[in-house]
Amino acid sequence: MRIEGILIAGLLVVAGGVAARAEPTEIVIHVLAKDAKFVGTGIGGARITMRDADSGEILAEGLTAGESGNTSKIMADGHARRDTLSDDKSAKFTATVDLRRPRRITVTAMGPLNGGNVTASSTQWVLPGKSVNGGDGWVLELPGFVISLVDPLPANVDLGGRPANIPLKAKITMQCGCPITPGGLWDSNKLQLAAMLEDGAKIYPAAALTYAGQPSTFAGELVIAAPGNYTVDVYAYDPSNGNTGLAKFPLLVK
Numbered sequence: 001m002r003i004e005g006i007l008i009a010g011l012l013v014v015a016g017g018v019a020a021r022a023e024p025t026e027i028v029i030h031v032l033a034k035d036a037k038f039v040g041t042g043i044g045g046a047r048i049t050m051r052d053a054d055s056g057e058i059l060a061e062g063l064t065a066g067e068s069g070n071t072s073k074i075m076a077d078g079h080a081r082r083d084t085l086s087d088d089k090s091a092k093f094t095a096t097v098d099l100r101r102p103r104r105i106t107v108t109a110m111g112p113l114n115g116g117n118v119t120a121s122s123t124q125w126v127l128p129g130k131s132v133n134g135g136d137g138w139v140l141e142l143p144g145f146v147i148s149l150v151d152p153l154p155a156n157v158d159l160g161g162r163p164a165n166i167p168l169k170a171k172i173t174m175q176c177g178c179p180i181t182p183g184g185l186w187d188s189n190k191l192q193l194a195a196m197l198e199d200g201a202k203i204y205p206a207a208a209l210t211y212a213g214q215p216s217t218f219a220g221e222l223v224i225a226a227p228g229n230y231t232v233d234v235y236a237y238d239p240s241n242g243n244t245g246l247a248k249f250p251l252l253v254k
Contacts, residue, residue, distance in 0.1 A: 022098035023129035028137030029064065029093040030086055031109045031120070033175030034243045036186065037068040037075070039142055040091025043177035044113030046142060048093040053104040053123050060095035063113070067091060068176045075185060084135045092137070099128040107138060112175055115146040115247075145236040145245030146173045150217060153232060156252040163225040166251070168195050170209060170234050171216050175245075179215040180236075192237040193218050197251075199228040209234070227253050 031039040031046040039046045045063035052059060069090040079085070086092065097105075106123040110116075120140045124132075132138050150169040157164050172180055172193060180186045188211055196206040209218035222232065230253060235246040 020100045020128065022100045024096050025099045025126060025129055026094065026096045026131040026133045027060075027105075027107075027126065028133040029095075029107055029109070030090065030136050030139045031064050031093075031111070032074075032085070032139055032141050033178070034141050034143040035238065035241060036174035036178045037071065037176040038066070038086065038091040039064055039109075039112050039176050040066045040068050042068060043146065043173075043175070044111065044115075045091065046093075046109040046111035046116075047113065049108045049110075050095060050097070051106050051108075053106040059097050059105065062093050062095070064091045064093045064109075064111075068178065071185070082135060086136045094133075097126075099126065102127050107140065109140045109142055111142065112146060112177070114177075115148050116142075116144060116175060118142055118144040118175070118245075142175050143243055143245075144175055145243070146175060146177065147171070147234050147236065147245055147247035149234070149249060153249055153251050156254060157224065158254050159224070159227060163223055164253070166222045166224060166232075167219070168209065168221060168232070168234065169212060169217065169219045170195070172209075172218055172234075172236050172245075173216045181215050182211050184215075188218070190238065190240065192239065193235075195220060195222060195232055195234045197222060197224065198231040198233060206235075224253050229253075 050060040067089045074085045105126050108121040110119045120142050148171050180188045193209040194206040197204040207220050209220040212219040230251040232249045237244050
């Protein structure tokens with residue numbers, strides 16, 4: 001009888017629908033550039049949006065802030081299982097969310113804000129009071145490269161009846177802002193760096209960009225023989241892991 005009484009009491013508690021109190025739950029987000037370091041303040045940070053995956057409700061949003069991290073720790077070969085790559089200064093975004101029930105949460109990172117337009121997303125369950133902050137917390141990998149022009153393209157080009165050579169000088173870094181140099185830790189000799197023209201549906205052959213003597217700076221030129229409303233695509237590609245970045249710039253040729 002005593003056992004039955006306990007069971008009945010338990011059923012009554014469940015049936016009574018006692019509302020759970022919201023429990024503060026900390027979530028720490030790190031954004032790691034593919035094959036590089038953390039995306040932090042030096043490159044504008046990554047914009048973080050945290051949503052309920054089922055309802056779409058925004059739970060938190062903001063920017064990662066801090067440093068890109070310890071180069072030797074992050075880039076060393078042979079990390080052991082559960083090695084922590086971040087430290088107290090490493091860029092991150094931290095939010096404390098009040099949860100009354102388990103929620104399926106999606107985190108999206110977009111950036112870096114100083115020149116990037118790439119997003120990465122991840123979804124997982126989060127339990128009330130069970131923080132996601134151990135080790136590196138919740139890590140998203142952001143692929144790509146940051147690409148900008150050192151010198152702007154001309155507003156328009158007048159061919160005057162003969163082909164024109166358009167010089168290009170671009171700054172290309174990893175998504176963390178880390179420098180690319182020949183023979184460096186991020187070795188430009190192992191990357192394909194180039195520019196090509198688009199004209200509507202037509203794409204022209206790419207012209208290689210070569211090291212211009214300063215870290216992350218590469219130069220080349222495009223030859224244009226016909227008028228058109230072109231787009232100049234400057235890209236970086238790493239054949240070892242498929243990492244790809246591209247930036248587009250308009251060019252009017254008369």
